[in-house]
Amino acid sequence: MAKKQTFGDKVVAAKLAQRKMAKVIISEKSPRGTISYREATIDADKVNDFINAAK
Numbered sequence: 001m002a003k004k005q006t007f008g009d010k011v012v013a014a015k016l017a018q019r020k021m022a023k024v025i026i027s028e029k030s031p032r033g034t035i036s037y038r039e040a041t042i043d044a045d046k047v048n049d050f051i052n053a054a055k
Contacts, residue, residue, distance in 0.1 A: 019043060020043065020044035021041055021042065021043060021044060022043070023041050024039070024042060024050055024051065025037055025038070026038045026051070026054045
């Protein structure tokens with residue numbers, strides 16, 4: 001049986017302070033008809049704002 005791992009206050013605070021990131025890939029069609037892709041790594045909370053701004 002595995003023991004439940006305990007963390008100190010500093011470790012728990014560090015885990016909560018880590019930023020959750022998301023990779024977003026936006027496709028863009030050029031006037032010539034070719035499709036290019038643009039990658040961006042942003043905060044997970046701001047994904048919808050980024051996608052709406054790219055439209």
